[in-house]
Amino acid sequence: MRQDEVVEAVVRALRKAETSLPEWVLEALREAAFQERNPVARSHLQLMLENVRVAEAEGLPLCQDTGLPIFHLQIGDQARLDFDLAEAISEGVRRATREIPLRPNVVHPLTRENSLDNTGPGMPDLIVDRVKGGALRITVFPKGAGSENMSLVQMLNPADDPFEVILRAVAERASNACPPLFLGIGIGGSFDLAARLAKRALFNMPGKTNQELDLLRRINSLGIGPMGLGGDTTALGLKIEMAGCHTASLPLAINFQCWANRSATEVLI
Amino acid sequence: MSEHRLKTPLSSEDVMNLQAGDVVYLSGVIYSARDKAHLLLRKEGSPVNLEGAAVYHCGPIMKDGQVLSAGPTTSGRMARYTDEMLAKGVRAIIGKGGLPGEPFSGRAVYLAYPGGCGAIAAKQLRLKEQHLSHLGMAESLWEFEALDLGPMIVAVDAHGRDLYREVRESKTSSKNR
Numbered sequence: 001m002r003q004d005e006v007v008e009a010v011v012r013a014l015r016k017a018e019t020s021l022p023e024w025v026l027e028a029l030r031e032a033a034f035q036e037r038n039p040v041a042r043s044h045l046q047l048m049l050e051n052v053r054v055a056e057a058e059g060l061p062l063c064q065d066t067g068l069p070i071f072h073l074q075i076g077d078q079a080r081l082d083f084d085l086a087e088a089i090s091e092g093v094r095r096a097t098r099e100i101p102l103r104p105n106v107v108h109p110l111t112r113e114n115s116l117d118n119t120g121p122g123m124p125d126l127i128v129d130r131v132k133g134g135a136l137r138i139t140v141f142p143k144g145a146g147s148e149n150m151s152l153v154q155m156l157n158p159a160d161d162p163f164e165v166i167l168r169a170v171a172e173r174a175s176n177a178c179p180p181l182f183l184g185i186g187i188g189g190s191f192d193l194a195a196r197l198a199k200r201a202l203f204n205m206p207g208k209t210n211q212e213l214d215l216l217r218r219i220n221s222l223g224i225g226p227m228g229l230g231g232d233t234t235a236l237g238l239k240i241e242m243a244g245c246h247t248a249s250l251p252l253a254i255n256f257q258c259w260a261n262r263s264a265t266e267v268l269i
Numbered sequence: 270m271s272e273h274r275l276k277t278p279l280s281s282e283d284v285m286n287l288q289a290g291d292v293v294y295l296s297g298v299i300y301s302a303r304d305k306a307h308l309l310l311r312k313e314g315s316p317v318n319l320e321g322a323a324v325y326h327c328g329p330i331m332k333d334g335q336v337l338s339a340g341p342t343t344s345g346r347m348a349r350y351t352d353e354m355l356a357k358g359v360r361a362i363i364g365k366g367g368l369p370g371e372p373f374s375g376r377a378v379y380l381a382y383p384g385g386c387g388a389i390a391a392k393q394l395r396l397k398e399q400h401l402s403h404l405g406m407a408e409s410l411w412e413f414e415a416l417d418l419g420p421m422i423v424a425v426d427a428h429g430r431d432l433y434r435e436v437r438e439s440k441t442s443s444k445n446r
Binding site: 040043044047048050051052054055058060061062063064065066101102103104105112114116145146149171175176177178223224225226227228229230258259260 | 290305327328329330332337338339340342343345365366367381383384385386387388389390391392405406407420422424432433435436437439
């Protein structure tokens with residue numbers, strides 16, 4: 001495969017991700033709008049659905065926060081990539097920023113100087129898996145700051161109940177993260193592995209285990225509602241990823257994702 | 270819960286008539302401002318008259334003078350400036366996620382625009398002028414003409430009610446019951 005094919009695939013994926021939502025996310029929003037009993041909450045959910053419809057029909061970014069460029073790359077062991085893949089993805093981000101357009105969000109962390117093209121040191125963020133086969137699968141998850149800012153890593157005491165900590169964190173933080181939320185949760189591993197598990201949990205949304213469904217039910221019983229103004233719908237999905245951890249540790253990470261759970265995938269052979 | 274169609278500049282009476290939970294559609298001039306513009310206003314004063322103004326916590330996507338997407342940003346980051354903005358005459362702050370309610374009492378309201386609804390908001394705003402343009406697209410102080418910007422919920426009113434606090438406290442009390 002050629003470098004320009006990757007660049008074009010990145011532009012296509014970003015355009016799709018920024019101007020529409022995956023069908024399963026829309027379905028979760030529709031179901032919530034149908035079930036919700038609080039009238040203000042219901043009207044918010046309906047407006048969110050209408051906003052996606054307008055964005056898709058007119059090719060507009062559905063949210064002005066077009067996010068940080070975060071990519072999940074699944075690279076086949078037979079894929080022939082005789083070019084700089086990271087540079088190809090960066091070029092795709094630069095082109096998408098001009099053409100869609102995206103809001104230039106990426107700044108130097110201390111000088112706050114904006115690169116104006118959504119790239120910078122370590123950005124885009126590439127999370128890579130090696131898989132079997134000859135294909136390259138590129139998934140983009142543009143990540144808005146409202147929800148990312150509410151995320152946390154905490155080193156718990158092994159005697160603590162992580163589910164209580166999650167409930168308390170969601171109760172305190174949800175209203176700033178544009179609920180109804182999707183929550184990526186990492187339990188175990190180490191300080192940094194927990195955070196990466198939480199991010200990867202967002203890639204594998206939604207979870208269907210009894211543990212995940214029970215936690216989701218408890219979060220929705222908090223009554224925080226869409227945008228924190230009250231209601232039955234506080235979270236639409238969550239996924240827990242775990243790793244073994246030290247007998248003296250219990251790392252916990254929660255990656256908040258707003259209702260606009262954007263992603264799109266392109267596969268190149 | 271009632272619905273109001275208001276026009277800026279807002280009078281004290283406009284604001285005192287609003288109750289928490291009411292729905293507002295706002296027309297007339299509004300100003301976007303977020304982190305950097307607030308800091309600059311603190312240091313150097315405002316380039317525009319904020320008497321009766323509505324300030325929108327928003328960093329829009331603009332292209333060739335068109336508003337492409339312009340939903341609200343998290344107001345909490347600007348909480349440290351509430352008092353001085355209201356002292357400049359601002360009567361409505363628009364955003365998402367809420368602000369501590371005390372500074373609003375007797376003089377101003379906080380209006381919640383549904384977060385993430387940038388495409389709809391863009392259709393309700395026309396560009397008038399860009400102030401503090403050296404701050405860049407997201408951080409400039411944009412002057413917009415709003416055409417029925419909404420629906421917005423009065424989340425903090427001028428009579429001491431704060432819907433975010435009420436939601437948080439109802440959750441705490443139901444847990445303790």
